[in-house]
Amino acid sequence: MNKHEMNKQELNNVHNYSQFKATLSITKASLRSIVRNPSSIIFTLLFPLIFIVVFGFIGSGGSARFDVGFYSTSNNNNQLFHSLITVENFNVVQDLTDGELDSRLEKGEVDAIFKITKNPQGILPEYVLEIKTNKAKPEKSSLIRLITGQVISNFNISLVKEQPPVAVIKQTDVEGRLFKTIDFILPGQLGFSILSAGVFGTAFVFISLRENLVIKRFFATPINRNNIVLGEALSRLIFSISGSVIIIGIGHFLFGFTLVNGFWTFLNMLAVSALGLVVFLGIGFLVSNIAKNINTVPPIANLVTLPQFLLAGTFFSIDVFPSWLQPVSRAMPLTYLNDALRKIAFDGATIFTLPKELLILTVWGVVIYFFAIKFFKWE
């Protein structure tokens, strides 16, 4: 019959079924849903931006200024001393005795005390820089450490330059660069945004899709199970990376966030953000799979995110934590995302110069996905 033939033809038409097209329709639907959900906007964009504004302004009007001093025993007759005192962020206090310096550091009136020691001829390293900071002011300490770290690495490069050139290093001129508080704050907030988008955005939505049988209804259509998850992951990647673009954009244009190597730095930050998001999506899926119902999502998700939020260097570098706490921080995936983002933003590192951070993040990803797949629940 005619009708029968028509059905046959329809069947042939759907025979060229494309899982990719089906996946994209999930991605499209999911993106629409995310954008219309206020909590995803709040966690991914609003909170990080509020922190950026608050910390950006608290931190002495955008650019960080520190009062630093040198001990009388410091060997100041060298280029390193000169490099340190020319850092724009450092205001060198003078005419104080060592005792006065110490007591002012304790009171918080001085932010750091330096002591340069020169090793005897032939012993390397030639110079040792000791830094004393106030543990009660972790955000300042971590900035000072980062800035001096940069000074030393530039100093090392300039020394190499003085050697007969075996190879010529063309150095990007960063001298006189002003390190701003936002340069330090923004990468941590970006990490936080990615963590919350990955974990909260996924765990809640996925469990509610499961509980409301939305996913089961999808199963009755020809899309493969894995493509449903892929479609969801893709939409979150798009959303979160757009969020990163907005955060970096606002940070750069409104608050003067420094992109050391311009667009290249921006791209590197996005690439690392994407890797971080993929890892944290895995945590989100895992949480949605081990949670019994939607009410058990918040405690589990908070248990995963809150310690990382506090201890993984979101607000200040983990170097300032007490030594017993540091191993805990060093075990957290967010630490490495934050470190990588900060090194890109602060030191001009690239994805090719961060093997340690990216490797550890990847290992975390593998472990997380192993368990997420193992515990995966469709119904």
Next chain:
Amino acid sequence: MISQKKIIEVKNLVKKYDDLTAVNDISFDVYEGEIFGLLGPNGAGKTTTLEIMETLREQTSGEVLVDGLSVTTQKNQVKKIIGVQLQQSGFYPNLTLFELIKLFAGLYNIETDAMEVLELVGLKEKAKAIYKTLSGGQKQRFAVATTIINKPKIVFLDEPTTGLDPQARRNLWELIQNIRDTGSTVVLTTHYMDEAEKLCDRVGIVDSGKIIQLDTPGNLIDNLLAKGFTREEKLKHASLEDVFIHLTGKDLRDE
């Protein structure tokens, strides 16, 4: 009117959960173009049977062929030619009905006029509404709309009218009959006798995981009468529901 071409063949179907046998050796056929009802009390095994036919559940033993395709080994081909309404399914949050229809069209890889689909189920004016804000009857009609997007050969409806008021039920019956009239076979479950009687061409009565009778509603009643059954009450020529519909009219009340 109904052809004798088998479009679904269920053979010796068994489904066991741990120590519970939900479906216990069920066999039946569904013919092309009919409205087939699985009738039974809650927990009789209707939904389990239906979900195995829909490829959503694996049977313990036995076989189901849908248009000659095995639900075990040819799942994806089966999914392309069926439409499924689950007993309580929700839909993707924060999307309008229009966007949801487009989503399902994408999942089937077809182009569809979403407005036309919504018009078929009387929800054209609700195209921009969110699923959650719909009334019970509208939700069910929308769930039915998602089953016809791919112009399926068979539509499965699991208790489509449960929880609806009489007007919404009648409206849904009409919709189901329209779907059948456009060439699809309909398989539904219900625990309402009047629904089975008015809507279904044939019904299988399921109890404790078995089909205990299978025939047209008319034959089932005739067989019972032939055994000498009479109602205890004297039969009236109208039911209370007839009174209700007569008084309140057939128009939908859920808007």
